[in-house]
Amino acid sequence: MxxxxxxxxxxxxxxxxxxxxxxxxxxxxxTAIELKEMFPDTKILIVDKKTLPIGASTKNAGFACFGSISEIVDDLDKYGEEVCRKLIKLRWEGLSILKSRIPHVKMRYRDQPGAEVFISKGEAEAFVEKIGVVNDLVADIVHADQCFNVENGKFGVQINNSLEGSLNPQMMMKELELIARNAGVLFLNGVDVFKIDRVNKTLETNLGKMCFQNLIVCTNGFSRKLLPHIDIHPARNQVFITNRVENFNLEHCYHMNKGFVYFREYNGRLLIGGGRDLDLVGETTSMFGTTERIINYLKDIVSNHILQGVDYEITQQWSGILGVGKSKMPVVKKIEDDIVVAIRMGGMGVAVGSIIGKITAAEISSSDNSAHQLYVS
Ligand SMILES: Cc1cc2nc3c(=O)[nH]c(=O)nc-3n(C[C@H](O)[C@H](O)[C@H](O)COP(=O)(O)OP(=O)(O)OC[C@H]3O[C@@H](n4cnc5c(N)ncnc54)[C@H](O)[C@@H]3O)c2cc1C
Structure with a gap:
C-alpha cells in the first residue's frame, strides 16, 4: 500500500x-448488515471513494414506491407478466425489510400514496381501463385487492398507488450506517478502486493494492470501468428543492410523464426532479451537474401546474447518478467464486436496496451458484 x-x-x-x-x-x-446477521464474527470492510457518499442513495427523491400504473403497464408490454411481477415483488419485499429495520420516525417514513398525474383526460383513459388488471396482478404480492384507484386530483386525473410512502434518504442512510457500525462493520473512505485483479485477488486503488478474500461490488451507476462486460450505464437525474411555500402541502408523491418527472412536498418545500427524457444522450453520464435546459423544463412544470402564480426560490439544486441497462432487473451476479456484483438498481434503489442486500449476502456466502441466475442480466 x-x-x-x-x-x-x-x-x-x-x-x-x-x-x-x-x-x-x-x-x-x-449487504454488510445481512452478512453480519448471518456471520457475526466475520470481518467486513466497506470502501468508498469519497468521504461523503457520491452515489444515488443520498441524492434521491425519497419515494418509497413500487410502481406507478403506466410503468407497470409498460413493463407488462415489454417484459411480460413474470418479470413484471418479479420486479414488483422485489420492491415490495425490499421496502418491507427497510421499514422493519429502521423505525419510521428515524427516517421520516410516511405512508403517502403515490399518484401518477395525467394532464390530458385522453391519456388517462387508457390507463384507467387497466386498473383492474393491474390490481389483480399485484394483489397477492401486496396483500390488497384495490391497491390502485383513480381520482380527479389537484393536477388533473390521477391514478393512485395507495400503498406507497416517502422518506428522508439521508436519514435512512445514516441509520443504516449506524446499524452496520454497531454490528462491527468497518468503513474506509477515500479509497477509489480502479481495477479488480480477479486472478491475484487484489484491488488496484489510489492508495495502492488491497487484497481481498471475498469481494462484493456495489458501485451501481459508476460500474462501467470496473465491470465493462456487464450491461450497465450511468443515467444522471437532476433535482431541485424550493424555499418553504406558505400553505403548501401535498397529500401524494407524484409522477408525471411515465415517471420521467417526479415531485413531492417536504416540510413545506417542493422537491421536483427528472426530465432526463429531454436529453437522453447528454444525461447518459456519471458527471455531476445540472443543465439550464432540464432545470428550466422542471421550472415550467412548477409554474404551469404545481405552484401556479406563486413566487418561489430554488434553495438547492443537484444531480445524482442512476445505474440502468436494457433490462430493468437489478444484476446480482457471481463473476468468480469469491466475487459478486450487485448493481443496476435503476430508479428504485430505495425500494429494492434492502432485498438486494439480502440476496447478495446469500450469494457471496453460498457455494451453490443457482440463486444468482434469477437476477443475471
Ligand atoms: C435524483 C435521483 C432520484 C431518485 N429517486 C428515487 C426514489 O425516489 N426512490 C427510489 O427507490 N430510488 C430513487 N432513486 C434511485 C436510488 O437512489 C438508487 O437506485 C440507489 O440509491 C442505488 O443504490 P446503490 O447502493 O446501488 O448505489 P449508490 O448509492 O450510487 O452507491 C454507490 C457507491 O459506490 C461508490 N463507488 C463508485 N465507484 C467506486 C469506485 N470505483 N471505488 C470506490 N467506491 C466507488 C460511490 O461513491 C457510491 O457511494 C433515485 C436516484 C436519483 C439519482
Missing part, C-alpha cells in the same frame, strides 16, 4: 478481512 499506514491501522482495517465491499450506498450497507 502506498498510504502511510501504521501497523495498528493496517491491522484494524486491512488484515484478514473476510468480505470487502466496494460502494457504501444502500446496497453496500444492506
Amino acid at each position: 502506498k498510504a502511510n499506514l501504521s501497523w495498528w491501522e493496517f491491522d484494524h482495517y486491512l488484515s484478514k478481512v473476510d468480505y470487502t465491499i466496494v460502494g457504501g450506498g444502500i446496497v453496500g450497507l444492506s
Whole structure:
C-alpha cells in the first residue's frame, strides 16, 4: 500500500478481512448488515471513494414506491407478466425489510400514496381501463385487492398507488450506517478502486493494492470501468428543492410523464426532479451537474401546474447518478467464486436496496451458484 499506514491501522482495517465491499450506498450497507446477521464474527470492510457518499442513495427523491400504473403497464408490454411481477415483488419485499429495520420516525417514513398525474383526460383513459388488471396482478404480492384507484386530483386525473410512502434518504442512510457500525462493520473512505485483479485477488486503488478474500461490488451507476462486460450505464437525474411555500402541502408523491418527472412536498418545500427524457444522450453520464435546459423544463412544470402564480426560490439544486441497462432487473451476479456484483438498481434503489442486500449476502456466502441466475442480466 502506498498510504502511510501504521501497523495498528493496517491491522484494524486491512488484515484478514473476510468480505470487502466496494460502494457504501444502500446496497453496500444492506449487504454488510445481512452478512453480519448471518456471520457475526466475520470481518467486513466497506470502501468508498469519497468521504461523503457520491452515489444515488443520498441524492434521491425519497419515494418509497413500487410502481406507478403506466410503468407497470409498460413493463407488462415489454417484459411480460413474470418479470413484471418479479420486479414488483422485489420492491415490495425490499421496502418491507427497510421499514422493519429502521423505525419510521428515524427516517421520516410516511405512508403517502403515490399518484401518477395525467394532464390530458385522453391519456388517462387508457390507463384507467387497466386498473383492474393491474390490481389483480399485484394483489397477492401486496396483500390488497384495490391497491390502485383513480381520482380527479389537484393536477388533473390521477391514478393512485395507495400503498406507497416517502422518506428522508439521508436519514435512512445514516441509520443504516449506524446499524452496520454497531454490528462491527468497518468503513474506509477515500479509497477509489480502479481495477479488480480477479486472478491475484487484489484491488488496484489510489492508495495502492488491497487484497481481498471475498469481494462484493456495489458501485451501481459508476460500474462501467470496473465491470465493462456487464450491461450497465450511468443515467444522471437532476433535482431541485424550493424555499418553504406558505400553505403548501401535498397529500401524494407524484409522477408525471411515465415517471420521467417526479415531485413531492417536504416540510413545506417542493422537491421536483427528472426530465432526463429531454436529453437522453447528454444525461447518459456519471458527471455531476445540472443543465439550464432540464432545470428550466422542471421550472415550467412548477409554474404551469404545481405552484401556479406563486413566487418561489430554488434553495438547492443537484444531480445524482442512476445505474440502468436494457433490462430493468437489478444484476446480482457471481463473476468468480469469491466475487459478486450487485448493481443496476435503476430508479428504485430505495425500494429494492434492502432485498438486494439480502440476496447478495446469500450469494457471496453460498457455494451453490443457482440463486444468482434469477437476477443475471
Ligand atoms: C435524483 C435521483 C432520484 C431518485 N429517486 C428515487 C426514489 O425516489 N426512490 C427510489 O427507490 N430510488 C430513487 N432513486 C434511485 C436510488 O437512489 C438508487 O437506485 C440507489 O440509491 C442505488 O443504490 P446503490 O447502493 O446501488 O448505489 P449508490 O448509492 O450510487 O452507491 C454507490 C457507491 O459506490 C461508490 N463507488 C463508485 N465507484 C467506486 C469506485 N470505483 N471505488 C470506490 N467506491 C466507488 C460511490 O461513491 C457510491 O457511494 C433515485 C436516484 C436519483 C439519482
